[in-house]
Amino acid sequence: MNFRKRRTEEPEINLIPFIDVLLVILIFLMLTTTYSKFTEMELTLPSADTEQLRDRPKEVIVSIAADGRYAVGKDALQDRSVEGIASALTRHAPAGKDSIVIISADANAPHQSVVSAMEAARRAGLSQITFATQATSAAGQ
Template sequence: MNFRKNQPDDEIEINLIPLIDVLLVILIFLAATTSFNRYQQLQLTLPRAAAEAQQGDAMRIAVSHDGLYAVQGQLLAGTTTDDIAQALRQLMADSPTLPAEQVLVIDADAQASHAAVVRAMEAARQAGIERVHFTTQALP
């Protein structure tokens, strides 16, 4: 009887060829089913870091955290876009500057809602003001 005591133990091997085949099939499947959509992006002109000198004759509108508006320091009774636009048109009529040269500076509270600031910008558009600036506070 020969029980093969002198033969070395067989080493256990992991066959990687089937694993690679399966991974390549999965890769081909994913590449074939992936859709490549190109989404339209907004064209933005980002502001530069250099600060410009502020014009002294700019119109100012303040937006409080409550959603109240003040044009040139005068509190407005209404908070609709039409009320704000009417106040801006009246201020433009009293101003000697040409309408194309009018600058509106929006002083918005940090806690003011986004909708309130957009409402002020929409009123400026309705009044025909093309140049809108925002004031910021420097960090300490």
């Protein structure tokens, strides 16, 4: 009989699969997490650092007053419906479908008025829409 003492190996913990699993979980959590900012509701949108105004021949400016009145170009509109705004945009678009619609809304204008102007531009076939803002005081210095 052979009663020699056998050599025992020390148990070893392989950490590489454990790290792989943790990285997969971390990536999964990063991809599925949504970041909402609904608690930060202080909005002051209509000011931004903008470039100097230039004369652009393809632009149609839609002005929206604080009480929801519309003006396309320099013509005030009596009809506040989407169809009325769309027909005025079609009349005032100098480059046809390539014209750029600039929505210049008052900071206190109703949100629905801005959405109606965007819908009117879509119905008139004008897909390029931008918003006018006023320059902040830091930009003027």
